[in-house]
Amino acid sequence: MSSFTLDGQTVTFDAGQTIMQAALAAGIYIPRLCYHPDLKPHGSCKLCTVKVNGRQASSCTYQAQDGLVVESNTSELNDERRALLQMLFVEGNHFCPSCEASGNCQLQATAYELQMMTPHYDHFYPDRPLDASHPDYLLDFNRCILCSLCIRASRDVDGKNVFALSGRGINTHLIVNAASGQLADTGFSGDDKAAHVCPVGVILKKRSGFRVPIGKRSYDIRSIGDLAEPGES
Amino acid sequence: MSDQLETASHPEKLRRVAIDPVSRVEGHGKVTLLLDENNHVRQARLHIVEFRGFEKFVQGRPYWEVPVMVQRLCGICPVSHHIAASKAMDLIVGAKQLTPTAEKIRRLMHYGQILQSHALHFFHLCSPDLLFGFDSDISRRNIAGVAEKYPDTARKGVLLRKFGQEVIRHTAGKRIHGTGSVPGGVNKSLTMAERNELRQDIDQIIDWSHDAVQLVKELHSQNPALYDSFGIFRANMMSLVGDNGVHDLYHGSLRGRDADGSILFDGVDYQNYGVLLEEEVKSWSYMKFPYLKSLGNKQGWYRVGPLSRVQNCDTMPTPLAEHERREFVAYGGNLPLHAPLAYHWTRMIELLSAAETIKELLHDDDITGNELMAGGERAREGVGVIEAPRGTLIHHYRVDDNDLVTMCNLIVSTTHNNQAMNEAVRQVARRYLNGREVSEGLLNHIEVAIRAFDPCLSCATHALGKMPLEVELLDATGHTLSALARSADGGFCTPD
Ligand code: SF4
Ligand code: FES
Numbered sequence: 038m039s040s041f042t043l044d045g046q047t048v049t050f051d052a053g054q055t056i057m058q059a060a061l062a063a064g065i066y067i068p069r070l071c072y073h074p075d076l077k078p079h080g081s082c083k084l085c086t087v088k089v090n091g092r093q094a095s096s097c098t099y100q101a102q103d104g105l106v107v108e109s110n111t112s113e114l115n116d117e118r119r120a121l122l123q124m125l126f127v128e129g130n131h132f133c134p135s136c137e138a139s140g141n142c143q144l145q146a147t148a149y150e151l152q153m154m155t156p157h158y159d160h161f162y163p164d165r166p167l168d169a170s171h172p173d174y175l176l177d178f179n180r181c182i183l184c185s186l187c188i189r190a191s192r193d194v195d196g197k198n199v200f201a202l203s204g205r206g207i208n209t210h211l212i213v214n215a216a217s218g219q220l221a222d223t224g225f226s227g228d229d230k231a232a233h234v235c236p237v238g239v240i241l242k243k244r245s246g247f248r249v250p251i252g253k254r255s256y257d258i259r260s261i262g263d264l265a266e267p268g269e270s
Numbered sequence: 271m272s273d274q275l276e277t278a279s280h281p282e283k284l285r286r287v288a289i290d291p292v293s294r295v296e297g298h299g300k301v302t303l304l305l306d307e308n309n310h311v312r313q314a315r316l317h318i319v320e321f322r323g324f325e326k327f328v329q330g331r332p333y334w335e336v337p338v339m340v341q342r343l344c345g346i347c348p349v350s351h352h353i354a355a356s357k358a359m360d361l362i363v364g365a366k367q368l369t370p371t372a373e374k375i376r377r378l379m380h381y382g383q384i385l386q387s388h389a390l391h392f393f394h395l396c397s398p399d400l401l402f403g404f405d406s407d408i409s410r411r412n413i414a415g416v417a418e419k420y421p422d423t424a425r426k427g428v429l430l431r432k433f434g435q436e437v438i439r440h441t442a443g444k445r446i447h448g449t450g451s452v453p454g455g456v457n458k459s460l461t462m463a464e465r466n467e468l469r470q471d472i473d474q475i476i477d478w479s480h481d482a483v484q485l486v487k488e489l490h491s492q493n494p495a496l497y498d499s500f501g502i503f504r505a506n507m508m509s510l511v512g513d514n515g516v517h518d519l520y521h522g523s524l525r526g527r528d529a530d531g532s533i534l535f536d537g538v539d540y541q542n543y544g545v546l547l548e549e550e551v552k553s554w555s556y557m558k559f560p561y562l563k564s565l566g567n568k569q570g571w572y573r574v575g576p577l578s579r580v581q582n583c584d585t586m587p588t589p590l591a592e593h594e595r596r597e598f599v600a601y602g603g604n605l606p607l608h609a610p611l612a613y614h615w616t617r618m619i620e621l622l623s624a625a626e627t628i629k630e631l632l633h634d635d636d637i638t639g640n641e642l643m644a645g646g647e648r649a650r651e652g653v654g655v656i657e658a659p660r661g662t663l664i665h666h667y668r669v670d671d672n673d674l675v676t677m678c679n680l681i682v683s684t685t686h687n688n689q690a691m692n693e694a695v696r697q698v699a700r701r702y703l704n705g706r707e708v709s710e711g712l713l714n715h716i717e718v719a720i721r722a723f724d725p726c727l728s729c730a731t732h733a734l735g736k737m738p739l740e741v742e743l744l745d746a747t748g749h750t751l752s753a754l755a756r757s758a759d760g761g762f763c764t765p766d
Contacts, residue, residue: 134447135339167330169672175332243673244363246334248643250450250458251443 041105043087048101056096056107057085066262067109068118068147070125071184072097073234077193079185084118084147119153127158130165130179131237137246138238140254144182145237146261168213170221173243180237181211187240191231199223199231211239301716303699316688316695316720325678333359333669334453340665340680341447349383349438350658352451353520354665357654359453362669364646371639372455375441377520378631379450380656382437384519384624385475387659388576388617389434392482393427396614396721400489404718423485426478430621433468433475437628440464455643465638472629476590479622483594486615490601501610501694501701501719504529505571506562507578508686510540510657515584517595517623519657525582526562526572531606534562540655543664549681559688560681571689574661575723576616581606586619588626594619610694610722658683660723687723694719 040049043060050059055078060067071082080098087096088108096109108114125131125144133139165178183202188211191199199220203212215222225231232240251257302315328336337355341348353376360368368376398411401420410418417424435445440460442448450456460468490497508526512518515525524546526534538546549558550567561570572578581599586592598615601607631637654665661683668677684691698719 134342135335137335137338167332167674169332169674175673241332243332244334246332247338247449247452248457251448253458 039101039103041101041103041107043107044110048107050101054101056087056089056094056099056101056105059101060096060109065109066150067096068151069097070143070147070182070236071186073186073190075194075230076186076189076234079189082121082182082184084121086114086117088114115151118147119151120157122148122151122153123155123157125182126153126156127160128163129181130162132179136180136238137241138180140249140251140257142238142256143236143261144180146256149256150260150262165210168218168220169243170219171225171243172221173227174220174225174232175241175243176211176213176220177239177241178211181239182237183209183211184236186234186236187211187231190234191225191229194230197224197229197231199225199229301695301720316692325680328667328675328678331675332673333362333667333675334673336667336675336678337451337453338447338449347383347387347659348447349379349442350656350663351665352442352448353380354654354656354658354663355667356451356453357521357656358652358665358667359669360455360644360654361649361652362667363454364648365454365644366646367644368455369639369641369644370636371459371641372644374631374634374636375456375459376451378460378628378637379438379441380520381624381627381631382434382441384434384659385479385621385628386431386434386438388621388624389427389430389482391659392486392614392617392621393424393430397423397427399714399718399721400614404715426481430475430478430482433471434624437468440468452643454645457642459639459642460637462638465632468628469632472625472632476622476625476629479618479625480590483615483618483622486618487597490611490615497611498607498609500715501698501722502608503690503693503697504608505573505690505693506534506565507582507606508562508572508574509579509582509662510655511536511583512587517579517583517586517591517620519579519620519624521656524655524662527582527606529606529608531581531604534564540664541653543653543655543666543681547681549685557685557688560686561689572686573690574683574686575613576620577607577610577613578661579657580616580619586623588623588630590626591619591623594622610719613722660684661686684723691720691723694723 038049039052040047041056041059042048043056043063043065046063046065048059048063048065050062054062057067057069057072057078058074061074067085067087069082069085071079072085078095078097080095083095085096086093087099088094088111089099090106096107122144126148131144133142133145136142139145163179165181167178168176185202188200188202191197198214201212201214202209204210212218213220213223213225227242232242234240324340324342328339331339337352337359340351340355356376360366393416394413397416397420398413401416401423402411409415413424413427416427438448439445441456441458442450443458450458506526506528508524510518510522511525512522523536524538524540524543525536526546528534535546546562546564547560548563548567548570549560551558559567559571561567562572563570580586580595583595586595598607598612598619650670651668652666656663662681663683664679664681666677666679667675670676695716698716702715
C-alpha cells in the first residue's frame with residue numbers, strides 16, 4: 038500500500054485521496070476551516086497548509102503520493118496558522134461571549150487548539166446587518182469567514198445556488214441569490230445541506246440558541262483536535 | 271433643604287474637590303465638592319458615568335441572544351441581567367408560566383447570585399470600613415487587613431461568596447456569564463451529584479450567614495450614634511414583593527411606601543412600570559433620575575435595595591431571616607429606618623434569607639426535573655423585573671416579527687438610587703466636611719455613604735479594592751490648585 042510520512046508518522050492512503058483525507062482516515066488532525074468531508078475541497082482558508090517535501094501546500098487539495106515527506110505540526114506552520122486565525126477574528130465581529138455558536142464553533146475551537154491568546158491585529162469592526170427575513174433561519178454575516186462551504190453545499194448537494202461570494206479582495210462578502218437580497222426570497226430550507234455546514238455562527242436555526250448547556254456543547258466534550266471529523270452544527 | 275447644595279448660586283467663585291473615581295465601588299464615579307474660600311461645602315454632586323450602550327447594542331439582535339449578551343453589563347451581578355432579560359423574553363415567547371423546574375432553577379441561580387454578591391459587598395468591600403473605622407489607616411483598610419485582624423470573618427466571607435458562585439455554576443453552566451436561563455425556561459436542571467454537592471455545605475452556609483447578621487448587629491450596638499445617623503435622610507422606598515407581601519427577589523408586583531412607612535401603591539403589575547415611573551435628565555449627570563409620577567420629581571424619588579425591600583415586605587419567606595427582620599423592625603420602633611448604614615444590616619438579613627431559600631430549593635424534587643421549557647402565543651413586547659442584589663432591575667424589550675429586538679429600555683438598580691445617593695453625599699458633606707481641611711479620612715466618609723448603597727456605577731468590571739482615588743482641588747476656572755492621588759496599594763502621590 039502507498040504511504041507518506043506526516044510529522045514522521047507513516048500514513049497509508051488510497052489512490053486519489055488528498056493528504057487531508059488520508060490524515061483524517063488515520064485520525065491525525067490538521068487544522069482546517071474550509072474543508073468538509075462531504076464537499077469538494079476549495080483550498081481557500083489556508084489553515085491546512087503543510088510542508089510537502091519542504092514546500093508549502095494546502096493539504097486539503099494536495100493529492101497524496103507515495104513517499105512524500107509532510108510536516109504539519111511544527112511551530113513555524115502553527116505560527117502562520119495563528120496569524121491567519123487572528124486575521125479572521127479581526128476582519129469580522131466575533132463576539133464569542135454572546136454568540137450562540139460558542140462551544141460549537143470551529144473558528145473558536147481551532148483558536149483554542151492553536152492557543153491563540155489575543156487577536157493581535159486591530160479590529161475592523163465591519164458593519165454587517167443581519168438577515169432575519171427567513172421564518173426559520175437567521176444569517177448573521179458578522180461571523181462569516183468566507184469559507185464557501187455553504188456555497189458548495191447549496192450548489193453541489195442541494196442543487197440550489199442559494200449562496201455566493203460577491204466583491205473582491207477585502208470587500209468580498211457573502212450574498213444570497215435573490216433580487217431582494219433576502220434569504221426569505223431564495224429557495225433555502227432548513228433541510229438543505231447548506232443549513233448545516235457553516236463552521237461558525239452565520240447560518241443559525243432561529244429560536245433555539247443557547248438550548249444546549251455549557252458542558253454539553255461539541256467542543257466542551259472534545260477539543261477539535263480530538264475529532265476525527267469536523268463537527269457539524 | 272439640601273436642594274441648596276445641589277446647585278450653588280455662584281459656582282464660579284468656588285473651588286472644586288473631586289474624588290475620582292470612588293474606590294471600591296464597581297464602576298467609575300466622581301464626587302465633586304465645590305468649596306468656597308473657607309472650605310465650606312457649597313455644592314455637592316455625585317457624577318455617575320453610566321454605560322447605556324447596551325440598549326443600542328441589542329437593537330437588531332435576535333431576542334434569544336439578549337439574556338446572554340446583557341450579562342456583560344456587569345461583572346458583579348451578571349445573573350441579574352441574565353434573568354431579568356429572560357423574564358422579559360419569556361413573555362415574548364408566550365411562556366406566561368414556566369415549568370416548575372425552570373422557575374425553581376432560575377430562583378436557585380438568582381439566590382446564589384444574591385448570596386455571592388451580598389457576601390462580596392459586605393465582607394470584601396465594606397467590612398474594612400466598618401471594622402477598622404472610616405478614618406483608619408488606609409493601608410490596612412481592605413480585605414487583607416480584615417484577614418489579618420479578623421481571620422475567621424474574612425474566611426467566612428470568602429467561602430460564602432464561593433458557595434454562591436458554585437450555585438451559579440451548577441445552574442448557569444459557569445460562575446460568571448453562564449447561559450442557563452433561556453427565553454421560556456432553562457437549558458439544564460441539577461444533576462443528583464450537583465444537588466448533593468450543594469446540599470452538603472448548605473447548613474454551614476446558613477450558620478455563617480446567621481453569624482454575619484449578628485456581626486452587623488454588634489457593630490450597630492457598639493456605635494449606635496454613628497450607625498443610626500451617618501448620612502441619614504428620609505426617602506420613599508420601592509421594591510417587588512411576592513404574594514401576600516412576602517419578601518421575594520425573583521418575582522412579584524411593585525409596592526411603594528413613603529418615608530413614614532405608609533403604602534403609596536401596592537400590587538402594581540410591573541408590565542406597567544411606565545405608568546408608575548418617569549426618568550428625569552439633569553444636565554450635570556449622565557445618569558437619569560427616576561421618580562414616581564404621582565409625587566412628581568421633587569417628592570417622588572425613592573430608594574431601592576435591601577433597606578427598602580426588608581422594610582417594604584410584610585414577612586421574610588424563611589424562619590431565621592423573619593426572626594431577624596422582626597428584630598430590625600423593633601429596633602426602629604416600627605418606623606422605617608433611613609440610615610444608609612442600616613443597608614448593611616438588611617443586606618445581611620437577605621443573605622441569611624438567600625441561604626435558607628437555597629436550602630429549601632435543594633430539597634425540592636423539581637430541581638432535578640426534566641421539564642425545562644414552556645411556550646405559548648408569541649408577543650411583541652415584554653417587561654422583566656427582578657430584585658437584583660442592589661435593587662429593582664427593569665428590562666423592557668420590543669421584538670419584531672423577524673425575531674429581532676427593536677427597542678430596549680433598562681433601568682438598573684443604581685439608577686433608581688441616583689437621587690438617594692446624591693442625598694447621602696450631601697448629608698455627609700454638610701456634616702463632616704463643612705469648614706474643615708480636606709483630608710483623605712474625610713473624603714472616605716463620603717465614599718462610605720456611597721458604598722452603603724452598593725452602587726454598580728458603570729456596571730463595569732473592576733478589580734475590587736484596586737480603584738485608585740484621586741483628589742483634586744480646582745478653582746472655578748478649572749485650574750488645579752493641588753492634587754493628591756491614592757494608588758491601589760494605599761500609597762499617596764502627587765499626580766503629574
Ligand atoms: S456563511 Fe458560514 S459556511 Fe457560508 S461562507 Fe460564511 S462562514 Fe462559510
Ligand atoms: S481547509 Fe484547506 S485551505 Fe481551508
